[in-house]
Amino acid sequence: MPIMIEKPETDLHIKIKLDILSYILRLVKTKYFVILWFLVILISLISAAMVAYVLYGFREHIYDSSQATRIVKINREHHTLMKDGRQFQYLSGSIHYFRVPLIYWSDRIEKAKSAGLDAIQL
Numbered sequence: 001m002p003i004m005i006e007k008p009e010t011d012l013h014i015k016i017k018l019d020i021l022s023y024i025l026r027l028v029k030t031k032y033f034v035i036l037w038f039l040v041i042l043i044s045l046i047s048a049a050m051v052a053y054v055l056y057g058f059r060e061h062i063y064d065s066s067q068a069t070r071i072v073k074i075n076r077e078h079h080t081l082m083k084d085g086r087q088f089q090y091l092s093g094s095i096h097y098f099r100v101p102l103i104y105w106s107d108r109i110e111k112a113k114s115a116g117l118d119a120i121q122l
Contacts, residue, residue: 092119 027033073082081088093112100108112120 090119091117092121093117094121097122 070084075082095108109120
């Protein structure tokens with residue numbers, strides 16, 4: 001394996017780096033730099049507001065309104081969950097995604113759903 005020896009920086013390299021650094025420092029002091037940063041921040045805020053507006057429009061599609069009226073309580077005496085006044089047993093399972101090829105994921109999730117699982121951990 002060849003040994004790589006780095007060349008020391010020449011005076012020209014150091015001068016170029018100092019010129020670039022001094023240019024950046026001069027740029028920071030100008031009004032154009034302030035205007036540029038103002039525009040960057042303004043564009044960032046506008047894009048964040050647009051994303052929030054779009055996500056706010058999808059809130060009805062994300063949350064099912066029929067599930068919002070359900071009542072879930074914990075019965076500490078019998079160590080059970082009560083959903084809408086009836087005893088509820090929460091069944092969950094796990095899929096090790098690195099052991100199952102991607103093309104079989106939907107099949108495995110459907111099988112878990114048909115087996116009565118309420119949640120699947122990936």
